[in-house]
Amino acid sequence: xxxxxxxxxxxxxxxxxxxxxxxxxxxxxxxxxxxxxxxxxxxxxxxxxxxxxxxxxxxxxxxxxxxxxxxxxxxxxxxxxxxxxxxxxxxxxxxxx
Numbered sequence: 001x002x003x004x005x006x007x008x009x010x011x012x013x014x015x016x017x018x019x020x021x022x023x024x025x026x027x028x029x030x031x032x033x034x035x036x037x038x039x040x041x042x043x044x045x046x047x048x049x050x051x052x053x054x055x056x057x058x059x060x061x062x063x064x065x066x067x068x069x070x071x072x073x074x075x076x077x078x079x080x081x082x083x084x085x086x087x088x089x090x091x092x093x094x095x096x097x
Contacts (some may be wrong), residue, residue, distance in 0.1 A: 072096055 016035055019025060026034075033073035053070045077093040 006094055020027065020032055046060040047054055073095045074092055075095065076090055078088045079091050080088045
């Protein structure tokens with residue numbers, strides 16, 4: 001009922017539909033897709049990459065223990081092999097955040 005009312009109120013829409021159904025006309029494939037209007041479905045992603053940096057949704061982050069924001073810091077650190085190590089060494093170490 002609603003569709004029939006729309007066809008009466010917007011007869012040009014019916015003309016477009018008729019033209020789209022004629023395979024021999026010169027309507028481009030892109031224009032055919034656009035004429036059908038927007039889709040109801042939306043693609044959803046949990047993240048994306050821009051210029052080598054990854055971005056994720058909060059929901060994705062909440063499910064992962066380790067997160068890497070792409071920020072790094074190099075600093076001098078005191079390195080030991082165990083709690084009993086009596087010979088610590090100072091060296092440059094990279095920290096990730």
